[in-house]
Amino acid sequence: MKGGGASRQDGQPGFVLHSHAFRESSLIVETFTRDCGRVALVARAARRPKSVLRGVLRAFQPLLLSWAGKSELRTLHKAEWQGAYAPLKGLSLICGFYLNELLLKLLPRDDPHDRLYAAYQSTLEALAAGREHEAALRRFEKSLLDELGYGLILDRDAETGAPIVEEQRYTYVIERGPVLRCGEDIQNGVELTGQTLIDLQFDNYSSAVTQQQSKALMRALINHCLGRQALYTRQLLRDLQAL
Numbered sequence: 001m002k003g004g005g006a007s008r009q010d011g012q013p014g015f016v017l018h019s020h021a022f023r024e025s026s027l028i029v030e031t032f033t034r035d036c037g038r039v040a041l042v043a044r045a046a047r048r049p050k051s052v053l054r055g056v057l058r059a060f061q062p063l064l065l066s067w068a069g070k071s072e073l074r075t076l077h078k079a080e081w082q083g084a085y086a087p088l089k090g091l092s093l094i095c096g097f098y099l100n101e102l103l104l105k106l107l108p109r110d111d112p113h114d115r116l117y118a119a120y121q122s123t124l125e126a127l128a129a130g131r132e133h134e135a136a137l138r139r140f141e142k143s144l145l146d147e148l149g150y151g152l153i154l155d156r157d158a159e160t161g162a163p164i165v166e167e168q169r170y171t172y173v174i175e176r177g178p179v180l181r182c183g184e185d186i187q188n189g190v191e192l193t194g195q196t197l198i199d200l201q202f203d204n205y206s207s208a209v210t211q212q213q214s215k216a217l218m219r220a221l222i223n224h225c226l227g228r229q230a231l232y233t234r235q236l237l238r239d240l241q242a243l
Helices: 090-106 114-128 133-147 194-201 208-226 232-242
Strands: 008-022 026-033 037-043 063-068 073-081 169-173 177-180 189-193
Touching (some): 008 037, 026 090, 026 114, 090 114, 114 133
Parallel strands (some): 037 073
Antiparallel strands (some): 008 026, 026 037, 063 073
């Protein structure tokens, strides 16, 4: 049962994913909440200088949100900080925007994902602490794909069921899983080693090869989920790296 169907929510833990101006002084705020999933809220008069919401509705900060309404766009009545994370800066900030863009483009509204919410929280904490950006993103992407019904097969050959062998080379075929390479006729897949699959299974990203191959695999899988939608944060990161 979808968690967003209730007409009123009080003190719901959540985060701001994105906001934009609405009418003369209000905001439309896209949020990701623990029990209701992605919810769109109108924050009336939030852009007025004396609004109590003006300084609260910030991305990457844990909030307690209260709203009412049964339509797709509900009315926000209250927002309070629930503690605070260190501000994201530099690469951590771009990674945070990447997480938010993934949630906005891949999660339907009013569909609760409490495990993904917990993964989002822990990823923001890791980014705020400046810890291993690549590893933090891969863990989150794994959680997101699992919630979307594209959970990774990492422990066995998808064709034969044989356990993954670290020395072997595999092709990870979209919507199938890893297949032992026995020719060059496998299409729509990402080449990677058995060791990378094992490392991914146990979230071990210490190897440079694993980092490179796991990034390529996640990109292919997420692109498949996105279809024709582009990820603007990816382009931003590429542009910055080219400077």
